[in-house]
Amino acid sequence: MEAYYQKRTIWTQRAEGDAAPEPTAPNLEELAAKSGMTAGRTGLVDYHTVESTELGKTSRFDQNTFSFRPFREIGFDPDIPMYRPRDIRDAKETDVEYVYWKTSVKDQFIPELGDIRDDVARDWKKLEARKLVDKRVEELRKEASEREGGLKERLPAQAEKITSTNEFSWITMGGGLIPQMNSPQLSSVEGVDAVTWEFMETVFAKKAGELGVVRNASHDSAYVFLVTRRGPDVDAQRQRFLRTFFQGGSEVAALAQGEFQDYYRRWYAQLEREMKVEWKRPPQ
Structure with missing residues (x-):
């Protein structure tokens, strides 16, 4: 193609x-x-x-x-x-x-309202439904905060819907035969449809034993979560960072390379617009 x-x-x-x-x-x-x-x-x-x-x-x-x-x-x-x-x-x-x-x-x-009335009504209902979801999950979070134990013990009426996730980090190196050659990406979380940066930011801001509320990428699902355990403390992670920062193929280097490539691409695109470049053939 x-x-x-x-x-x-x-x-x-x-x-x-x-x-x-x-x-x-x-x-x-x-x-x-x-x-x-x-x-x-x-x-x-x-x-x-x-x-x-x-x-x-x-x-x-x-x-x-x-x-x-x-x-x-x-x-x-x-x-x-x-x-x-x-x-x-x-x-x-x-x-x-x-x-x-x-x-x-x-x-x-801009279409005529009569042609899209059903679509407008459907989307309006979705927005209104999100308000109800936000209200409900906040009620559940408050209820859970008034009790002790795991989430199932705190919310017994919701026990059948409560699951435990896998242990996960914020960022995961790519898989394959040579993981170091693949770009880092957000880790996947069992039971959550397409996590986002905001999802990870909210979860990792909590300490063990704390509750929180997050949404998935499409904002069609909301979750009440309880952090049961955290990995290495901040000092341990800082020491690991200092040990690996200057090593070739480290996670930090891979993340920085991805950012650099994106900035470089956008810089070139901006130059082409400012200089009004017109390609007479596809750019190589």
Whole structure:
């Protein structure tokens, strides 16, 4: 698909003075079959409706903000050209990956209320429901704070819904045969759908025995949590940091490299805009 993108980009740049026909796009089903993948189409979607598709439920870890950016914030980037293939992973199943590209773009417009009345009503109900959820979880947190023991003992009426998570750190190095070569990312938490930076920040601000309330990435679920145990204390972690900071392949170096690459990319993009650079061929 990358080869077709390059060919089509050259054709687009020559279109004004060249009568050559537009290159024919590869057959999606045949392309997927050769690659051992499954073909799919979203149809024309917008920032909100894309979330109802499989692709719309994916996310990518942002090295700059250290949080997962949902597809809706990535796929509609106007700087991404037509037919340029990109990849993204499933937010829940980390071994599921998608390759996608844009095939058409429609200018934004303000629809008539009659055409979107059902959508407006649905979204309004969601916002109102979140207020009720916030009120309920705060009631549960307060109830739990007035009792002793584990969360099941503190909230016996909710015992069947209460689970224990795996032990987790804030950041996890990538897996694979050579973990040091993979970028760090937010750790996964059993029972929580796509954690965020704010989630980790809230949880790790609590000491053992303290309660708190957090939301998942899509804000459609809220949790009352109890920290049962913390790992090494701050002094121990500081000593570990000092021992590993200057070692090649350390977590700190990998995190810093990710930030540097992002700043470097944005700096180049800013220069191109300020200098009004127009590429006569795809940049190498």
